[in-house]
Amino acid sequence: MEVFITILEDLWEGLLAPFYYFIDPSKRLNLIYLFSSTLLAYYVYKKAKTTIPFYRYLFNKKVWLSKSAFIDYKYLFFNGIIKILLIAPIFVAWRYVGVETNDFLEETFNASSVSLSKNQVIIFYSLSLVIAYDLVFYLWHLAMHKSPFLWEFHKIHHSATSLNPITQYRLHPVELIANNAALFLVSALLKGVFDYFYQGSIELVTYAEVNIFAMLFLFWGANLRHSHVKLKYFSRLEKIFISPRQHQIHHSDNPLHFNKNMGAKLAVWDRIFGTLLRSKDAEKIKFGLGKSEVKDYNTFFKTLYIPFKNITKYIIGLFSSSKR
Numbered sequence: 297m298e299v300f301i302t303i304l305e306d307l308w309e310g311l312l313a314p315f316y317y318f319i320d321p322s323k324r325l326n327l328i329y330l331f332s333s334t335l336l337a338y339y340v341y342k343k344a345k346t347t348i349p350f351y352r353y354l355f356n357k358k359v360w361l362s363k364s365a366f367i368d369y370k371y372l373f374f375n376g377i378i379k380i381l382l383i384a385p386i387f388v389a390w391r392y393v394g395v396e397t398n399d400f401l402e403e404t405f406n407a408s409s410v411s412l413s414k415n416q417v418i419i420f421y422s423l424s425l426v427i428a429y430d431l432v433f434y435l436w437h438l439a440m441h442k443s444p445f446l447w448e449f450h451k452i453h454h455s456a457t458s459l460n461p462i463t464q465y466r467l468h469p470v471e472l473i474a475n476n477a478a479l480f481l482v483s484a485l486l487k488g489v490f491d492y493f494y495q496g497s498i499e500l501v502t503y504a505e506v507n508i509f510a511m512l513f514l515f516w517g518a519n520l521r522h523s524h525v526k527l528k529y530f531s532r533l534e535k536i537f538i539s540p541r542q543h544q545i546h547h548s549d550n551p552l553h554f555n556k557n558m559g560a561k562l563a564v565w566d567r568i569f570g571t572l573l574r575s576k577d578a579e580k581i582k583f584g585l586g587k588s589e590v591k592d593y594n595t596f597f598k599t600l601y602i603p604f605k606n607i608t609k610y611i612i613g614l615f616s617s618s619k620r
């Protein structure tokens with residue numbers, strides 16, 4: 297009975313979690329970031345010289361009330377529950393990796409002769425966290441595009457035919473769990489390394505993994521990445537940072553744009569691996585997987601089970617072709 301009550305409490309907590317995103321400074325949906333995104337959208341609107349009023353441009357019905365958008369909204373709440381039930385335990389488990397890393401460094405190299413000050417730790421730790429997250433995210437994202445198995449799950453994010461800030465939550469639970477496990481692992485390893493060079497506690501100098509560099513990215517229109525607002529940077533800057541328009545190109549259904557712009561914040565990984573495409577190289581785009589696959593992903597339940605169905609088919613295909 298007690299277990300049943302705990303699960304119910306967790307479910308309730310998971311359902312309410314998305315509402316707290318509006319006041320959480322580590323979340324893109326924080327009201328401050330939504331406000332700064334609105335200001336940037338106004339700049340794009342003014343530049344486009346359209347005749348429709350701004351509120352109609354911003355709250356375009358085709359964007360916010362599309363069938364695709366309603367699947368995103370369901371994912372927002374569904375994944376809130378997944379986070380509480382399945383991801384929180386991974387977070388707890390990975391914390392030990394940090395402790396182990398610190399112990400390993402101390403045993404191997406003895407106590408560190410370098411001791412960083414609190415301010416140095418705040419800057420170095422925050423910066424290396426952002427860069428390491430970004431690189432790991434890029435490599436994992438690349439793997440999801442290149443591996444036929446992982447692609448089946450990542451396809452759910454790409455099946456959105458209209459983009460709004462909630463589309464960032466449209467992730468198959470398998471992808472969500474794997475994303476979080478990879479990012480927790482990176483932060484645990486780094487925490488261990490920095491604990492070694494700092495005599496205080498890393499936890500006391502960072503608040504909920506929020507750091508100034510990540511906040512700047514969120515403030516600078518991160519919400520527009522999933523939107524119809526075509527915010528481009530000038531061409532040279534798009535070689536360093538991924539603009540919202542560059543992520544929109546990543547969602548294009550045109551095969552010429554497939555597997556491009558897989559970075560989150562920095563464009564340098566895309567440059568290194570030859571997957572960068574700048575806004576000027578892709579004018580008109582449509583979002584999604586293309587006409588032939590729209591029907592496969594047009595309900596929430598389909599998006600949940602189709603990856604498993606396709607993978608089963610794929611494996612059966614492999615076995616039957618090897619028998620021949």
Ligand SMILES: [Zn+2]
Nearest residue numbers: 437441450546
């Ligand atoms: Zn992708």
Ligand SMILES: [Zn+2]
Nearest residue numbers: 453522543547
């Ligand atoms: Zn996206």
